[in-house]
Amino acid sequence: MIRRFIVVALVIGLAGFGVFWWLTIPARVLASALPAHTPDLANGQTVFNAGGCASCHATPAQPDRLKLGGGLPITSPFGTFYVPNISPDPAAGIGRWSEADFVTALQKGTSPSGAHYFPAFPYTSYQHMKLDDARDLFGFIKTLPQVAASSPEHDVPFPFNLRRNLGIWKLLFLDGAPFVAEAGKSPQWNRGSYLVNALGHCAECHSPRNALGGIIEKQRFAGGPDAEGAGWVPNITQKGLGEWSERDLSYLLETGQTPEGDTVGGSMARVIRNTSQLSAEDRTAMAVYLKSLPAVDGPVKPPRK
Structure with missing residues (x-):
């Protein structure tokens, strides 16, 4: 009886491992799938x-x-x-x-x-x-x-x-x-969406994460604790940027300066060194998209000690 139990357990374990191994095969893009470019x-x-x-x-x-x-x-x-x-x-x-x-x-x-x-x-x-x-x-x-x-x-x-x-x-x-352009939205809005979501990967820093390190989608762009453990990443939905204009956002992406006259620091300063190299049209498109984000409550920021 014990021997049968051990055999069954081994079979189940091997089957489970096989399923795990199959599910976790790293995916690849084959050279044959890339047309001439x-x-x-x-x-x-x-x-x-x-x-x-x-x-x-x-x-x-x-x-x-x-x-x-x-x-x-x-x-x-x-x-x-x-x-x-x-x-x-x-x-x-x-x-x-x-x-x-x-x-x-x-x-x-x-x-x-x-x-x-x-x-x-x-x-x-x-x-x-x-x-x-x-x-x-x-x-x-x-x-x-x-x-x-x-x-x-x-x-x-x-x-x-x-x-x-x-x-x-x-x-x-x-x-x-x-990426698929959203029907009913302007080319400028869709360009901004692409720049923010795909290339700029803004949500990677400006969203809270769950215990597994995945973005909490219902709070996407709503800010939260800095994943690097230093400070707080701001909410960039209308909850956090409601008083900002599109021009304010575009100017920030060009210069790093906020409407209050402050200058961004930390990792955002490195971001600005990149976005400042973009065309004015692309920075404006990003601003248009960000201003369209509905207000979303993010995690509660702890009080300063």
Whole structure:
């Protein structure tokens, strides 16, 4: 009887493991799925700026935002992640990557070696990037300086360091849906929606997260505690920006200055260094979209001690 029980338990365990392994297979984009394409480098530069690539990937403590040597530490409740080198360096960076590798990273959150990326890399937003934009971005990055420095290994404790488990996380929080323009909205509003939600990935910082690290969708853009553990990220729905005009928002994205005359700091200052490079039309489109967000209550900010 005991022997039969052990055999049944082993069969069930193996079956369960097989289902887990199948569900967590890292997805890839095949090169054969990519039609012929000539990169538009000017558009690639726009995508680079809108996507905030330099905000995280530029080597810290040096002035050139186009030297993408990585190394920036990102702290979180799950450990410390170190931003990788994405310069064209063939050893330390992505110089040996194929275009399909790059598109796979953005759309599927999978590395060239077939491992799941941690979602500190905001592929939950980048998955909505248009294919041509992703390919133009890759073409632009390949024109940038090579940086030979390697980033430190992530400092993530067990069990969060088991990347295979991220396959389950992706089933919960990675929908794989492309960006679709909303019918009945203006081209300007849809451009702003695309810039904010897909490229700019604004919700990744400006939304509270649940215990698994996924965005709480009903409070999207409603602010909350800084995931890096330092301060509070503001609510950017009309609950927080109701008194701001579209011009105020566009001016902030250009200069970093608020209507009160303050200047943003911290990680938002790095964001402004990117959005300031966008066209006035794109900054206005982002402002139009953000001003259309309905008021949403976010988490309660704790009192200052």
